[in-house]
Amino acid sequence: MKHHINFSVNGDDYSLAVDPWRTLNELLREDLNLTGTKLGCGTGDCGACTVMVDGRTVSSCLTLAVSVNGKSVTTVEGLAPSGEELHPIQESFIKTGAIQCGFCTAGMEMSALHLLNNNPEPTEKEIRAGLSGNLCRCTGYNQIVEAISVAAEQIRDSEHEKEER
Amino acid sequence: MKRFNIVGTDVPRTDAEAKARGTAIYTDDMKLPGMLYGKILRSPLPHALIRNIDISRAASLPGVKCVITGEDTPKIKYGNWRLFPETQDEYPLAVEKVRFIGDEVAAVAAIDNDTAEEALELIKVEYEELPGVFDVDSSILPAAPVIHDYCPSNISVNRKIKYGDIEKGFAEADYVREDTFTMQSVSHAYLEPCSALAQVDLDGRITLWTSTQVPYIIQCLLASTLNMRENDIRVIKPFVGGGFGGKMELRAWEFCAAFIAKKTGRPVKFTLSREEEFLTGRRRHPMKIRSRVGFKKDGTLVAKDLRIQLDGGAYNAMGPTATFLCGNFGAMLYRYPNYRFHGEHIYTNKPPASAMRGFGAPQSLYATEIQMNLAAEELGIDPIDIRLKNAQVSGDKIPDVATISSCGFIESIKAVADMSGWKEKRKNLKPGQGIGIGCYSFISGGVFNWFNTQYPFSAAEVRAFSDGTVHLLTMASDIGQGSDTVLKQILAEELGLNMGDIRITSADTSMTPQADLGSWGSRVTLMAGNAVIDAAKKIKERLFGALSARFNLNVIHEIECKNGRVQAVTRPDYGLTFGEAVALVQKANRGEPLVARGSYTPRGKGLVTPAFGFGAQVAEVEVDRQTGLVEVKQMWTAHDCGTVINPRSVEGQLAGSIQMGLGYALSEQFVMDGGKTLNTSFVDYKMPTAADMPPSQVVHVDTYEPEGPMGAKEAGEGLASPTAPAISDAVYHATGYRCMDLPVTPEKILEGMKKD
Ligand code: FES
Ligand code: FES
Numbered sequence: 058m059k060h061h062i063n064f065s066v067n068g069d070d071y072s073l074a075v076d077p078w079r080t081l082n083e084l085l086r087e088d089l090n091l092t093g094t095k096l097g098c099g100t101g102d103c104g105a106c107t108v109m110v111d112g113r114t115v116s117s118c119l120t121l122a123v124s125v126n127g128k129s130v131t132t133v134e135g136l137a138p139s140g141e142e143l144h145p146i147q148e149s150f151i152k153t154g155a156i157q158c159g160f161c162t163a164g165m166e167m168s169a170l171h172l173l174n175n176n177p178e179p180t181e182k183e184i185r186a187g188l189s190g191n192l193c194r195c196t197g198y199n200q201i202v203e204a205i206s207v208a209a210e211q212i213r214d215s216e217h218e219k220e221e222r
Numbered sequence: 223m224k225r226f227n228i229v230g231t232d233v234p235r236t237d238a239e240a241k242a243r244g245t246a247i248y249t250d251d252m253k254l255p256g257m258l259y260g261k262i263l264r265s266p267l268p269h270a271l272i273r274n275i276d277i278s279r280a281a282s283l284p285g286v287k288c289v290i291t292g293e294d295t296p297k298i299k300y301g302n303w304r305l306f307p308e309t310q311d312e313y314p315l316a317v318e319k320v321r322f323i324g325d326e327v328a329a330v331a332a333i334d335n336d337t338a339e340e341a342l343e344l345i346k347v348e349y350e351e352l353p354g355v356f357d358v359d360s361s362i363l364p365a366a367p368v369i370h371d372y373c374p375s376n377i378s379v380n381r382k383i384k385y386g387d388i389e390k391g392f393a394e395a396d397y398v399r400e401d402t403f404t405m406q407s408v409s410h411a412y413l414e415p416c417s418a419l420a421q422v423d424l425d426g427r428i429t430l431w432t433s434t435q436v437p438y439i440i441q442c443l444l445a446s447t448l449n450m451r452e453n454d455i456r457v458i459k460p461f462v463g464g465g466f467g468g469k470m471e472l473r474a475w476e477f478c479a480a481f482i483a484k485k486t487g488r489p490v491k492f493t494l495s496r497e498e499e500f501l502t503g504r505r506r507h508p509m510k511i512r513s514r515v516g517f518k519k520d521g522t523l524v525a526k527d528l529r530i531q532l533d534g535g536a537y538n539a540m541g542p543t544a545t546f547l548c549g550n551f552g553a554m555l556y557r558y559p560n561y562r563f564h565g566e567h568i569y570t571n572k573p574p575a576s577a578m579r580g581f582g583a584p585q586s587l588y589a590t591e592i593q594m595n596l597a598a599e600e601l602g603i604d605p606i607d608i609r610l611k612n613a614q615v616s617g618d619k620i621p622d623v624a625t626i627s628s629c630g631f632i633e634s635i636k637a638v639a640d641m642s643g644w645k646e647k648r649k650n651l652k653p654g655q656g657i658g659i660g661c662y663s664f665i666s667g668g669v670f671n672w673f674n675t676q677y678p679f680s681a682a683e684v685r686a687f688s689d690g691t692v693h694l695l696t697m698a699s700d701i702g703q704g705s706d707t708v709l710k711q712i713l714a715e716e717l718g719l720n721m722g723d724i725r726i727t728s729a730d731t732s733m734t735p736q737a738d739l740g741s742w743g744s745r746v747t748l749m750a751g752n753a754v755i756d757a758a759k760k761i762k763e764r765l766f767g768a769l770s771a772r773f774n775l776n777v778i779h780e781i782e783c784k785n786g787r788v789q790a791v792t793r794p795d796y797g798l799t800f801g802e803a804v805a806l807v808q809k810a811n812r813g814e815p816l817v818a819r820g821s822y823t824p825r826g827k828g829l830v831t832p833a834f835g836f837g838a839q840v841a842e843v844e845v846d847r848q849t850g851l852v853e854v855k856q857m858w859t860a861h862d863c864g865t866v867i868n869p870r871s872v873e874g875q876l877a878g879s880i881q882m883g884l885g886y887a888l889s890e891q892f893v894m895d896g897g898k899t900l901n902t903s904f905v906d907y908k909m910p911t912a913a914d915m916p917p918s919q920v921v922h923v924d925t926y927e928p929e930g931p932m933g934a935k936e937a938g939e940g941l942a943s944p945t946a947p948a949i950s951d952a953v954y955h956a957t958g959y960r961c962m963d964l965p966v967t968p969e970k971i972l973e974g975m976k977k978d
């Protein structure tokens with residue numbers, strides 16, 4: 058028996074029928090062709106599939122599609138505000154060399170977004186702790202940690218500017 | 223040091239934006255109209271004869287479009303060592319026999335994953351179980367079960383190296399010691415599980431998109447296993463989520479995707495699960511290393527006798543190369559006037575071991591480095607001093623192997639000793655605190671595996687256009703290490719263009735010039751880099767000729783490509799934009815496109831490699847003497863990779879190596895129960911997280927490799943070796959426990975401290 062669900066992804070509304078065992082990861086990647094979110098393990102251990110549901114990060118490989126009924130999902134494709142512009146997190150990941158093979162990147166960026174939303178001025182230790190659910194096999198994490206602190210600064214600076222204006 | 227404009231700068235990766243946005247397409251992201259989903263049935267037994275396979279129920283399940291077993295295939299064995307057909311020991315799907323838990327037995331393609339999965343359960347295989355062997359000692363016993371009929375001894379490769387006079391060397395020694403080391407097996411643990419998608423065109427030709435490091439090897443081996451011509455197969459490497467040596471062979475799912483696509487006429491995709499990756503995937507060789515070394519009283523090395531047994535698992539995979547290389551690495555770093563090596567690659571009923579970052583070096587150099595420290599202590603010499611005394615230098619010859627053309631090893635040792643405050647700390651740390659050293663040398667690509675083919679080692683094609691842009695085509699494979707960016711940097715430098723002026727097509731075997739052996743053995747920067755320079759020089763020749771004619775330049779004028787222009791060096795006003803110069807060449811040739819091909823083949827460089835990288839690393843640790851837990855406080859690295867083409871990339875490689883080395887030293891290990899891999903998830907296979915990473919400091923020693931493109935050589939793979947011995951030595955310094963059998967675990971430390 059399929060279930061009918063209504064939900065939004067990156068601001069777009071969807072309404073469709075899904076099997077009760079279908080995961081959010083399958084819903085995004087297979088049904089909506091939003092393949093920016095990756096699948097590294099399928100068991101909640103690597104963080105490559107991390108997305109936001111109503112402002113909180115979840116492992117999309119462990120989340121059932123039916124559970125996002127009525128909710129709003131943000132994926133890496135929704136991170137950049139619009140068109141050409143990049144989110145400061147994306148910009149700093151590119152600049153600092155935090156991306157090698159890129160397979161962990163979407164999950165890392167979503168975890169970084171969650172971290173900075175809750176803690177705009179994280180210490181290095183807090184950043185490392187915030188990434189403890191995201192595995193990377195290429196970078197040794199250092200440039201990712203650097204990217205997140207650069208992004209934090211960037212975001213704080215632009216908030217300041219906004220306030221001053 | 224030579225000055226460059228683009229080489230040596232932190233140019234951001236050219237693929238980074240697509241990856242940051244989530245728009246970079248990896249194999250499993252792709253879908254084609256009518257595509258089928260494939261799954262593989264694997265052997266649950268480590269060693270058994272296949273008596274019967276009944277696929278009837280699976281084949282009649284609605285939604286199942288194809289089920290195949292080994293009997294349906296052409297039954298052609300394959301293996302990467304095509305030059306030595308006797309080493310090719312693997313069928314794409316098992317024929318008559320399975321040899322490890324996970325051996326591929328049958329494949330299914332269905333309209334969706336769930337149906338394919340269900341069909342696997344409906345395949346009935348009758349096995350007759352055979353006794354298995356799970357370690358090298360039992361495998362070589364005369365009465366041991368034979369794993370491959372062609373190889374009754376279970377020893378599939380014997381490799382010997384010998385130079386000098388080993389007996390005489392030991393006779394001259396004042397001090398001789400012999401030690402035995404063993405190493406565990408570890409996983410590549412790349413984040414992207416393997417995936418392959420095949421499509422067949424109207425003429426029956428095959429296109430395969432696959433997560434691989436070696437598109438050309440896949441093309442050749444797929445052609446041979448399918449009984450097709452090489453050029454009827456097109457292999458395209460999309461973005462790849464890491465490889466580390468684990469994606470460099472033809473694998474069953476690549477074959478099955480292509481074979482079933484041909485059979486059904488529909489595209490077929492196979493993607494492995496993480497559990498399959500861990501349970502059955504390739505891994506680093508466990509080794510047993512016996513090493514005898516002789517020294518003079520003053521610490522001068524006089525002889526080394528090295529015996530290595532590699533636990534190869536059920537098939538050769540890249541084991542023959544690892545056997546070859548670990549013997550070569552055993553002769554590196556220090557001057558051994560008399561050297562003997564005997565390596566044996568031994569079959570066991572376990573998942574095949576294969577290439578993994580360092581390719582025999584992490585094991586071999588662990589033994590070298592720990593043994594150096596053991597000897598230093600007995601001889602009363604500081605570990606740094608004994609290394610400086612014996613270190614290889616530029617110009618050293620390794621008999622039958624190579625002449626080391628550039629070597630910053632001594633500088634690296636000195637730099638790392640300085641940075642870490644070695645002299646002070648080695649004497650004065652508190653109990654529980656320790657400092658230790660490990661060093662490495664590594665190849666910049668192999669010569670041994672390619673020298674008697676008709677192909678160059680690397681090839682490049684450059685097309686120049688009158689709008690001032692160029693298109694670079696190369697089979698070199700970016701698997702996340704950043705080779706597309708580095709090759710563009712080299713081309714931009716050579717042609718005086720910007721990164722944005724260059725389009726690159728890489729690793730599509732139907733478009734990019736033949737051939738390239740792929741990304742492994744740290745070959746890409748040096749070999750593909752040289753091929754790119756060769757092509758660029760030919761383009762320049764044509765442009766310079768045209769410019770010379772256009773401005774009626776005196777023949778002695780030097781001409782250059784700089785800042786998007788082609789101009790006389792001393793009279794830049796005698797010049798044109800790059801695009802204008804291209805147009806001029808084309809006009810002069812009545813419209814013929816301006817294209818040049820370049821290639822690289824090492825000559826007179828021996829059979830191992832054209833150039834070696836070197837380096838040294840120091841680790842500082844603190845060990846909790848109650849629990850045996852090790853905290854790595856700091857890493858210092860000094861290394862010699864020749865010209866640094868992209869500093870951030872090199873630093874990223876280094877940090878990634880430290881992560882892997884840290885895991886190899888302390889936490890990563892396949893736990894086996896006979897032939898069964900027990901830890902098959904990231905929860906049970908412990909690789910370091912962001913919170914586990916120590917702070918790290920690095921210096922690049924300034925050297926210039928004459929054989930390398932703009933002076934560059936290997937960076938990043940050699941660094942997989944020094945971390946484990948450095949940490950292990952630091953643990954010894956902190957606790958008195960000397961680890962001879964990796965990994966260094968808390969239990970072993972506590973046990974070892976008791977013995978003290
Ligand atoms: S894929 Fe979801 S945590 Fe790994
Ligand atoms: S960049 Fe490859 S896994 Fe993180």
